[in-house]
Amino acid sequence: MVPLTLDERKKKILLAIIKTYLETGEPVGSRTISKLEGLDLSSATIRNEMADLVDMGYILQPHTSAGRIPSDKGYRFYVDQLMAEKEKDIAERERETDEMKSLLVEKADKMERLLKQVAKSLSANTNYAAMISAPRYNMNRLKFIQLSRMEENRIVAVIVVEGNMIKNQIIDIDGPIDDETLLALNMLLNTTLNGMAIEDINLSIISKMKQQAGEQAGIISEVIDAVAESIRDDEDLEIYTSGANNIFKYPELADNQRASEIITAFEEKKQLTDLVYETLSHSDEKGIQVYIGEESPVENMKDCSVVTATYELDEGIHGTIGIIGPKRMDYDKVLSTIKKLTTELDTMFKKN
Amino acid sequence: MVPLTLDERKKKILLAIIKTYLETGEPVGSRTISKLEGLDLSSATIRNEMADLVDMGYILQPHTSAGRIPSDKGYRFYVDQLMAEKEKDIAERERETDEMKSLLVEKADKMERLLKQVAKSLSANTNYAAMISAPRYNMNRLKFIQLSRMEENRIVAVIVVEGNMIKNQIIDIDGPIDDETLLALNMLLNTTLNGMAIEDINLSIISKMKQQAGEQAGIISEVIDAVAESIRDDEDLEIYTSGANNIFKYPELADNQRASEIITAFEEKKQLTDLVYETLSHSDEKGIQVYIGEESPVENMKDCSVVTATYELDEGIHGTIGIIGPKRMDYDKVLSTIKKLTTELDTMFKKN
DNA sequence: TGTTAGCACTCGACCTATTAGAGTGCTAAC
DNA sequence: GTTAGCACTCTAATAGGTCGAGTGCTAACA
Numbered sequence: 229m230v231p232l233t234l235d236e237r238k239k240k241i242l243l244a245i246i247k248t249y250l251e252t253g254e255p256v257g258s259r260t261i262s263k264l265e266g267l268d269l270s271s272a273t274i275r276n277e278m279a280d281l282v283d284m285g286y287i288l289q290p291h292t293s294a295g296r297i298p299s300d301k302g303y304r305f306y307v308d309q310l311m312a313e314k315e316k317d318i319a320e321r322e323r324e325t326d327e328m329k330s331l332l333v334e335k336a337d338k339m340e341r342l343l344k345q346v347a348k349s350l351s352a353n354t355n356y357a358a359m360i361s362a363p364r365y366n367m368n369r370l371k372f373i374q375l376s377r378m379e380e381n382r383i384v385a386v387i388v389v390e391g392n393m394i395k396n397q398i399i400d401i402d403g404p405i406d407d408e409t410l411l412a413l414n415m416l417l418n419t420t421l422n423g424m425a426i427e428d429i430n431l432s433i434i435s436k437m438k439q440q441a442g443e444q445a446g447i448i449s450e451v452i453d454a455v456a457e458s459i460r461d462d463e464d465l466e467i468y469t470s471g472a473n474n475i476f477k478y479p480e481l482a483d484n485q486r487a488s489e490i491i492t493a494f495e496e497k498k499q500l501t502d503l504v505y506e507t508l509s510h511s512d513e514k515g516i517q518v519y520i521g522e523e524s525p526v527e528n529m530k531d532c533s534v535v536t537a538t539y540e541l542d543e544g545i546h547g548t549i550g551i552i553g554p555k556r557m558d559y560d561k562v563l564s565t566i567k568k569l570t571t572e573l574d575t576m577f578k579k580n
Numbered sequence: 581m582v583p584l585t586l587d588e589r590k591k592k593i594l595l596a597i598i599k600t601y602l603e604t605g606e607p608v609g610s611r612t613i614s615k616l617e618g619l620d621l622s623s624a625t626i627r628n629e630m631a632d633l634v635d636m637g638y639i640l641q642p643h644t645s646a647g648r649i650p651s652d653k654g655y656r657f658y659v660d661q662l663m664a665e666k667e668k669d670i671a672e673r674e675r676e677t678d679e680m681k682s683l684l685v686e687k688a689d690k691m692e693r694l695l696k697q698v699a700k701s702l703s704a705n706t707n708y709a710a711m712i713s714a715p716r717y718n719m720n721r722l723k724f725i726q727l728s729r730m731e732e733n734r735i736v737a738v739i740v741v742e743g744n745m746i747k748n749q750i751i752d753i754d755g756p757i758d759d760e761t762l763l764a765l766n767m768l769l770n771t772t773l774n775g776m777a778i779e780d781i782n783l784s785i786i787s788k789m790k791q792q793a794g795e796q797a798g799i800i801s802e803v804i805d806a807v808a809e810s811i812r813d814d815e816d817l818e819i820y821t822s823g824a825n826n827i828f829k830y831p832e833l834a835d836n837q838r839a840s841e842i843i844t845a846f847e848e849k850k851q852l853t854d855l856v857y858e859t860l861s862h863s864d865e866k867g868i869q870v871y872i873g874e875e876s877p878v879e880n881m882k883d884c885s886v887v888t889a890t891y892e893l894d895e896g897i898h899g900t901i902g903i904i905g906p907k908r909m910d911y912d913k914v915l916s917t918i919k920k921l922t923t924e925l926d927t928m929f930k931k932n
Numbered sequence: 933t934g935t936t937a938g939c940a941c942t943c944g945a946c947c948t949a950t951t952a953g954a955g956t957g958c959t960a961a962c
Numbered sequence: 963g964t965t966a967g968c969a970c971t972c973t974a975a976t977a978g979g980t981c982g983a984g985t986g987c988t989a990a991c992a
Contacts, residue, residue: 255984257983257984257985258984258985259983259984269935269936270935270936270937271936271984272935272936272937272938272986273934273935273936275984275985275986276934276935276986278985279985279986289985290944291942291943291944292941292942292943292944292984292985292986293941293942293943293944293982293983293984293985294943294944294983294984294985295983295984295985371730372728372730372731372736374726374728374736374738376724376726376728376738378723378724378740379724384724384726384738384740384746386726386728386736386738386748388730388736392750394736394748394750396738396746396748398744398746469847470847471847472843472847473840473843473844473847476836476839476840476843482836484828484834487828487839488825488828491824491825491828491843492825495821495822495823495824495825607954607955609954609955609956610955610956611954611955621964621965622964622965622966623955623965624957624964624965624966624967625963625964625965627955627956627957628957628963628964630956631956631957641956642973643971643972643973644955644956644957644970644971644972645953645954645955645956645970645971645972645973646954646955646956646972646973647954647955647956
């Protein structure tokens with residue numbers, strides 16, 4: 229009869245197996261465990277317990293006479309355990325993160341550069357692949373719009389949203405446009421749209437603006453359409469990645485098949501975008517999320533573990549950072565690093 | 581005695597060997613060649629010739645009883661041959677490129693998107709990895725500068741250069757700035773800088789502008805510094821890549837060691853940037869360049885062949901496209917594709 | 933009843949022939 | 963100069979054999 233719940237001893241043994249496996253990467257046998265400190269049991273007893281753990285689905289046996297390796301379910305148990313303990317010993321890694329901090333602040337003059345830095349620092353610190361998404365644009369509020377004439381009948385529109393992300397759009401217009409009209413148009417755009425959330429800019433508002441534009445509606449609607457389109461046109465969530473080549477350090481990910489899949493995911497960004505949305509949609513529940521193997525929302529990463537977290541740029545404006553590595557990743561370190569980093573980012577943005 | 585030059589028959593045999601190898605990817609033996617159309621010789625004769633070709637360095641023998649594979653020198657001969665023939669039969673691939681054309685034009689509203697499209701289309705069409713660099717910014721001429729007040733003491737600068745590349749810079753100033761000053765500043769910047777090549781903006785011009793700014797020099801020099809810095813600050817040549825995962829299709833590149841190197845090169849862009857500069861510096865000689873194996877200027881691609889070409893956005897403003905694949909790539913197809921594409925891009929930009 | 937020693941058994945990793953086949957180099961004849 | 967013929971070389975693939983880590987089970991023990 230297979231037991232239904234893990235008693236204390238089983239938990240201890242399971243944790244010991246997983247920890248050992250994380251260190252060595254090799255299937256671990258009963259003798260190895262029996263020789264560890266803490267629980268004084270013979271290998272035979274351990275074997276019996278291990279058999280139970282296999283039946284319960286926490287560990288796997290690659291083949292009859294091999295040791296055991298953790299299953300997804302086993303990792304899940306380990307990670308949950310870890311997350312619970314996490315609150316306490318955060319202080320420990322303070323040093324490393326201080327290092328990272330200085331590295332971040334150094335060149336933070338531009339958002340893009342900052343994000344690239346963060347990704348790089350993450351992958352370098354953990355030896356896994358890292359990604360970071362720019363703060364989600366279409367949750368932002370418009371802060372400023374400015375049209376300027378560039379040439380006879382060509383206008384450049386500058387659109388600034390909260391968080392100081394800037395978008396540009398060049399607009400070709402049919403006829404020439406005089407300074408007065410341009411000024412009026414600037415007024416109209418700013419008074420109507422400033423402070424609005426981008427997702428709230430709908431057709432009815434646009435048509436109302438066209439109406440207000442009165443006689444100039446011809447040219448003006450051209451411009452408004454272009455601006456509106458440019459504002460909405462941000463399907464492509466910007467994502468920066470780093471250290472994808474790290475996967476080659478882990479044999480279980482480095483075979484052609486898998487490596488190709490992972491690299492593709494990193495290259496095409498599509499799947500990473502999905503990952504970001506997935507994370508953002510869950511972000512209220514908990515700061516950090518861990519997807520183990522099959523749990524992953526990203527098809528090409530079913531053989532990996534994915535750790536994601538949300539950072540806050542400004543109220544309601546979030547971005548996502550993620551670490552992708554083998555299932556036997558150093559969860560402890562990754563969780564610490566990522567936790568530190570998000571709070572780091574949070575406070576950094578709050579300051580500005 | 582080893583002959584010094586390739587006679588006609590040797591050339592024929594060499595080409596046959598290379599072509600066969602390109603198709604099969606396996607070492608080719610003397611019998612295979614003797615059975616081909618065109619030259620009616622027994623395998624024994626071919627063997628003798630092959631021995632010569634080995635001595636002359638055009639082909640290699642992986643081991644004593646294997647067939648032959650082309651050496652870098654052999655590929656070089658083949659490619660040169662091909663380039664010479666190239667002028668004639670360009671018409672052939674017209675179809676495919678027409679397809680590509682429509683694909684390109686479709687969403688060419690923004691430079692960035694266009695470049696991504698091109699990279700994608702290139703890698704998809706060839707099954708190799710592709711890259712494209714944005715036109716080299718600091719050769720461009722300034723077209724338009726506009727400062728706008730965004731908030732009380734925060735200004736956004738929009739800088740447009742020829743080719744309609746746009747840069748933005750947010751400038752925090754110490755004190756508030758009034759409309760009049762802003763207008764004057766805009767005038768000053770535009771009259772002084774418009775039409776100038778970015779590399780010609782030096783300290784003497786900047787200090788002259790500060791002088792002209794007169795009493796407002798305090799605030800103004802702040803602004804000018806920021807603008808100047810923003811203009812110059814384009815070390816990071818933008819490069820878009822696609823299809824890096826294609827390398828996994830070629831066993832000779834797909835082993836961990838090599839794959840990791842190539843992926844790293846694609847990820848960190850540094851080496852690709854070097855490649856672009858290398859290409860641009862040679863671009864006058866010839867449109868297309870082929871680097872075979874050791875010839876490659878990029879360290880991590882010594883096992884690859886790299887085909888690059890230059891496209892022209894506007895007079896004197898160039899960008900680079902490149903294909904990276906195995907040494908046994910389909911040079912014929914790649915050369916055609918890349919040639920078509922560059923002329924495509926050239927004409928497209930000329931139209932605008 | 934839980935724990936442990938003991939032992940036969942399993943299975944992959946590794947090493948060592950052995951074989952088959954493709955392809956060569958060389959010699960001798962045409 | 964070309965070719966047929968043949969001995970030779972080297973790889974890839976296959977099979978057999980051994981080693982050792984680790985298991986599962988049984989029987990004895992506290």
